Amino acid sequence: MTIRGEAEFQLGQFTALLTLLEGRMDLNAEELCLVGRAELRFARYDAAELHLLRAALLGAQHASVEYAEVLFETGRTDEAARHLARALPDLQGTERGRALHLLTRLHLHPNVQPEPEGGEPQHEGASPDPHRHAAPALLLLAARDAQEAAQYFLRRGEEEEAGQVAVTLAEISLLGGDLDRAERLLRLALTVLNTAPDPGPRGRALLLLVRLFDLRGDDLAVQATVDELQALLTLEGTVRVRLAWQVLQAERCALKGDWDALDRETQGALPLAASLQDPLALGRLHLARAEGQIRRGPPADAAPAAAVRHHAGIITELARVPLAHDPHLWALEGRAALHRHDLDLAVPRLQAATSAFRRSGRPLDELRAALDLAACHAAAQDAAAMTAALQAALPRLLRLQERRALRALVEAHHDLLQDACQDPRLAPHVQALMDAADTQRQWVLPLRVLTLGEQHVMRRSQTLPLRTAVPLLAYLHLHPGSTRRDIQLALFPDRPPGAALSAVKLAIHALRRELGPDAVETSGPYRDKRYRLGPDPQLQFDTAALDQALQMQDVSRALHVYAGPFLPFHGEGEWVEAQRAEQLGNLKLLVRNRIDFCLRLDDWGNARLICQEFMTRDPDDLDAPRWLDEIRQRSEVILQHTASG
CATH class of the missing domain: 1.20.1310 (5 helical Cullin repeat like)
Incomplete structure (x- = not known):
């Protein structure tokens, strides 16, 4: 039986599919499912939920998992989990693997927390309890389900679905602090997803790469990935990716301390997040705004009434976060309370956040909350508690791969770490941490050398006046240690020797002028001098x-x-x-x-x-x-x- 719209869906032509089928009264279960899945790509959640629910009731297996995804995207995680638990025993083939994959993503949702051993309930509205018993890390549960789903798809030869699971496994590794493994998984997934008709999974992978490179401090890799992402955002069916990109932009501004840019990004993203009914995006944006207000603080010469209004604005911003059980919210509530010296609220909130992040297996978030908790102990003049907190946190901070995030933590807690240097038990770790942050601060941005289809040297978005010197750069990159005669014959074989020599000298002079005196190094005797590129500046070809x-x-x-x-x-x-x-x-x-x-x-x-x-x-x-x-x-x-x- 021919299913109308199936060919358009397989080609990623979602607008054409909706034009063909939307509004028709004679749709069967599979066609209703295709309409709902296309509407989901455009974040039309109400219409998608209706069509997918009808298709599921008519027996379309595809619709059951996609319906759960609508619930997930609109923040109804508990309802999505219950729906999948009911549907999973009856699912077979691809749909069973996709259900396992969606369960994995549910484990990663910040509003989902592991239950304590012994089944102690967490009542709605109850205060977070930092003393709840330890439970298996949610990232371990997520990894288990993701690996099962990946093996399921690989056994069936479903490469694209396996690639989507690889992206989720990369997200698990990124949250767990293993950036190298996350990058390998994302590169592997993109070999498949780059040619998939649905741009959504590829966009998710590129967003994770941007986040990874930003945490690592690799600005050149960030820019290259952003260029690729911008091209993808022009495709249809990428509205959710566009929102996720705007949210990530806001979080990147918060990481770098660019508060004016943070205000601009959040003002542009909040209306889109509200129109798409995305509670996770709304929560992340309000948390980023609150983070900016906390870090900036009230003006130094502000009157007491202005300071009160400033703190009230932070509380109002945090109250807008729709995910009440998100430990990121608890951490920011604790940080805000610390800044207004309300230690009675700050300590339990930060203890709860630290405990939740530890149980969930998120070391960067856990250590950020742990440093805030140590600052609370310092403000309370509890030296023993502060020392104990820092003794536990400092060695783990040094093992973080997120170098830029590490620098941000050191800058945010500079006074705390300076005080800790007075303790001989903490001083070696603090000094090592300061050195790591200084190394990150002095990191030099590599230059991009473009030789394919163009001839440019780029510093971020600036084009350096080196177009005629690019062939020399490329030749020395491929043939280091060449003599001047080798370079002349390779680059300018048709020119007279004098003209060729002059062209080589001009190119070397231009490189040293724009890139520094050590851009081109020489060695050997004068008549047999050999040329190679210097270690600085860093060049990426x-x-x-x-x-x-x-x-x-x-x-x-x-x-x-x-x-x-x-x-x-x-x-x-x-x-x-x-x-x-x-x-x-x-x-x-x-x-x-x-x-x-x-x-x-x-x-x-x-x-x-x-x-x-x-x-x-x-x-x-x-x-x-x-x-x-x-x-x-x-x-x-x-x-x-x-x-x-």
């Missing part, structure tokens, strides 16, 4: 990113990086032609292999997208049109078979 994508078989990343031929404005030198041929040949081989893989899975939609992307990179290729014709013929056979079935 797009050719290295292309090589990495090719090595990882990441076809979408490779197509994104490959913007055109190597050094397009430098027509001299056999080494340039050889480099162009090698890069294009490797990219073409990867594209052909990926197309073959998609065709073996009858995934002709992705095969066509990959082929069309490659044709934009190399319009003169003679094989790509033949591949596209082969894909078209294959898709027609599949559609005819589906129609006859």
Whole structure:
């Protein structure tokens, strides 16, 4: 039986699907489910909930899990968990794996806390109890369910679904402080999701990468990932990704202490979060605003009445957070109470937050709350409690991979750490922590050297006047230790020796002028002097990113990086032609292999997208049109078979 709209859904054409089916009265269960799933992509939750509930009642298995996702996205986590618990025994195949994956994401929701051993209930409205018994970390429960779902999909050969689970596993690793494992999982997931018709999972992976690089302090990687994300946000069905990006922007401003930018970001994001009925986004935005107000504090010369109004504004902001059991809310309530010297409220709130973060397996959040708790003890002049708290926290802080977040913590608690230096038991750890923060502060932003389809050296968004020197940069990157004669013959083989020598000298002078005197280093005797790039400034080449994508078989990343031929404005030198041929040949081989893989899975939609992307990179290729014709013929056979079935 032909299901109307199925082809449009598989191609990610959600607007076309809704145009075809929305408002029709003769829809069957599967078609109702497709309409609801498309509406979910556009965050039209009320309509999606109605259509998916009708489809589930009519027996569509797809609808049961998607209905639970609507409940999850609108903050009804308890209801979503109960619905999945009822549905899971009857689910089979892909839907069972997707239900397990959604259960994993429920474990990661900040409003979900592990129950204490012994089943002691947590009543609605009750104060958080820091002395509740320890329970298994929620991240461990989430990882268990995610691994089961991933194994389920891999056994069934469902690569895209397994990629989505890999993103969730990466989020678990990121929350648990293992940034290296999180990056590996995200890179692996993107090799699959970059060609998926639904841009939502890919957007989620890119957002996590931005968050990861920002915590690590790698601004160049952040910018490269943001560039890729901005292109994705222009696609249909990415409204939830756009909101998540705005929320992340606000949190990045809070991390960097850019309070004016934080105000701008939250003012723009709050109306969208409210219109999409997203309580998690609303909560994160209000928490970020409250964090900014706490960190800025009242003006130094403010009258007492102004200070009271300032603290009242913080309390009002925190009251707008819709997730009452979110430990991030408890932590900020404690921090706000500390700033107004209400230690009777600050200590229990921070103890509750620290305990909840520990049980949930979130070390960065736990240690941030632990430092605030130590500051409370210092304000209460309880030296023993402060020392005990810092003795437990400082060694773990040094093991954090989130280097930028570590620097922010040190700056926020500078006075506390200076006082701790007076204690010989704490001084070595405090000094090591200060050194780590200073290293982060002195970190130099790498420069991007773009050689594929363009010739530029970029410092953030600024283009340096080095276009004619880029070939020399690229050559020394690929051939360090070359003599001046080697460089002349490679870069300017068609010029007279004097003109070639002059061009090389001008390029070296330009590099040293813009990048520093040590940008190009020399060694050896004068007549046989050898040249190589210096360690500073730090340079990152797009050719290295292309090589990495090719090595990882990441076809979408490779197509994104490959913007055109190597050094397009430098027509001299056999080494340039050889480099162009090698890069294009490797990219073409990867594209052909990926197309073959998609065709073996009858995934002709992705095969066509990959082929069309490659044709934009190399319009003169003679094989790509033949591949596209082969894909078209294959898709027609599949559609005819589906129609006859």
